[in-house]
Structure formats: structure tokens, C-alpha cells
Amino acid sequence: MGTGVVVRALSGRYELLDPLGQGGMGVVYRAHDRELERTVAVKVLPAQMLRDADFLARFRRKARAAAGLSHPNIATVFDIGEDAQDGEPIPYLVMELVEGETLGDLLRRTPLTPAQAGQIATAVLEALEHSHGRGIVHRDIKPADIMVRFADFADFADSQARVKVMDFGIAKLMSETATRLTSTGMRIGTPAYMSPEQADGRPADARTDLYSTGCVPYEMLTGRPPFTADSPAAMRFQHIYSRPPG
Structure with a gap:
């Protein structure tokens, strides 16, 4: 289709x-x-x-x-x-049809203030607290899975961000299936927010989501993810062995 x-x-x-x-x-x-x-x-x-x-x-x-x-x-x-x-x-x-734009699109369009970044990160963590309490790990937290809408972006003091995290519970299933289908040309998601245990092929748990969530405010505040590289393998290596630039 x-x-x-x-x-x-x-x-x-x-x-x-x-x-x-x-x-x-x-x-x-x-x-x-x-x-x-x-x-x-x-x-x-x-x-x-x-x-x-x-x-x-x-x-x-x-x-x-x-x-x-x-x-x-x-x-x-x-x-x-x-x-x-x-x-x-x-x-x-x-x-649910979520109005707004993905955090990824928002970051490409305009920078965020520290207060806005903090509000978005807090909302994501609250969503994770709810899902982890019910045994559901997202496993693929990234800006493209976070929908954001500001009622009045220019006047932040009077505008609360409405944040929705998408694809809970099915991210791992879909990424695993895509991995087995790479010979068909299906694209696999970016490893820019991948936890070290995921990068190393080890089992993921709630801590995986917290690591990936930590990568998101890093990008919101610096304008780039913690690690960049010419290949997914090099990026995974950095998540395991390197520290992001301070």
C-alpha cells in the first residue's frame, strides 16, 4: 500500500x-x-x-x-x-488523532528554550512512569515519536506544551520485524537515541527508555543528538564506549 x-x-x-x-x-x-x-x-x-x-x-x-x-x-x-x-x-x-507536530519537525523549524525543553522532557517521563508501571517498555523513544503542540509558542509563559508519546508497546515488535526484512530494502530507524544495551544486542528494560529520553533533551538544548557518525555501526559504538560532548 x-x-x-x-x-x-x-x-x-x-x-x-x-x-x-x-x-x-x-x-x-x-x-x-x-x-x-x-x-x-x-x-x-x-x-x-x-x-x-x-x-x-x-x-x-x-x-x-x-x-x-x-x-x-x-x-x-x-x-x-x-x-x-x-x-x-x-x-x-x-x-487518537494528535494535533500538532513531531518534536523532530519542531526542532528542525525552531530552537526551544530550556523551559520548553524541560516541560517536554517531564511530560515524556510522566508517560514512561505510567507505562513502566504496567510492564510496557517503549524501546524506541525519539523525537519522531513525540507529538508536541503549543497553544501559543511565542508567549511561553501562558502556553503549556501538550505532549503525546506514540507507538507504545509495538516499537520493539515492528523494529525486530524490520530487522529480519532488511533484504527487502526496508529502512531501520536511526540509532541516534539507542541505549548501550540495545546497541550491544542485550535485553532492554525500563532503563532503556530513560537513556533514550535523556538523549532527547540533549538534542533539544544543543541542537544535535548526543552522537553523530557516518554509519549506524559507528553511532552504536559511540553509545557503548563514548561520552557525548559536554
Whole structure:
């Protein structure tokens, strides 16, 4: 499925209106929920993932766990489903439509004040406190997964940032599947925010999210992630053995 608008509704319910963004893990659409008469976001997963025999069952299990999270700083998962096109299953995830822009886009557009950076980092940590308390580790905290909206960006004193963290519970599943599919040309996410244990191939836990979250305010305050390199392997090496510039 490409990035073009899909006219028909998934499962006869979710009418895909226009694409909001695309990455290696799928395409996100603004969509209309015909049953509840509301606007939602629908993430349609790429066809390559369907070649993984156990992906659909694991996706359902992880998505159901993510749907159990309820926090103002976490994008709510409403539904999961599966449609079909040309005989191929199409798994999708229905989420709260979050207004604003990703933190990554925001940083490319304008610098943040220390107060703004602190407010965003605090909101992410509050979301993690909620998810970790329920045994769910994100494993891929990065600016592209953090949605931010300021009611009045210019007047920060009267403008609180509304922050939502996305893709809880399914980040690891999707990245693992993508890793097995690199021969198909699927792009793997950047290692710029990867914890040392992830970079070294060791198991991740809640501390993994805290390390990655620490990389985010570093970038918000300095304008660059803690480490940069010419290759993902070199960047992973730095996360394991180096200290970021002071």
C-alpha cells in the first residue's frame, strides 16, 4: 500500500482521508470512523511485514497491551484490525488523532528554550512512569515519536506544551520485524537515541527508555543528538564506549 489516498474504508469502518506521514514502519492516515463519527489516525503497516509468519498474532497481542494504557501524555490506541487487499491481509492500528507536530519537525523549524525543553522532557517521563508501571517498555523513544503542540509558542509563559508519546508497546515488535526484512530494502530507524544495551544486542528494560529520553533533551538544548557518525555501526559504538560532548 503506497502513500496515496485510499478511497474505500478499512473493514468497512475506517475511511482513510489523507496521509499524515510515512516511515519504514508504515503509513499514518487521517481517517473517519464511520461507526463513532469521529476523526482518528490509522497506521497501516507495510506489506513486507506480512511475510513474517507470526507477526500478525504478535502485533495483536502488543497492540492490545498498548490499548490498556490511559494517560494524558500517551496517544490512545482505540482499535486494531485487519483488512485484505488483493488477497493479502492488511493489519492496521487505530489511534487518537494528535494535533500538532513531531518534536523532530519542531526542532528542525525552531530552537526551544530550556523551559520548553524541560516541560517536554517531564511530560515524556510522566508517560514512561505510567507505562513502566504496567510492564510496557517503549524501546524506541525519539523525537519522531513525540507529538508536541503549543497553544501559543511565542508567549511561553501562558502556553503549556501538550505532549503525546506514540507507538507504545509495538516499537520493539515492528523494529525486530524490520530487522529480519532488511533484504527487502526496508529502512531501520536511526540509532541516534539507542541505549548501550540495545546497541550491544542485550535485553532492554525500563532503563532503556530513560537513556533514550535523556538523549532527547540533549538534542533539544544543543541542537544535535548526543552522537553523530557516518554509519549506524559507528553511532552504536559511540553509545557503548563514548561520552557525548559536554
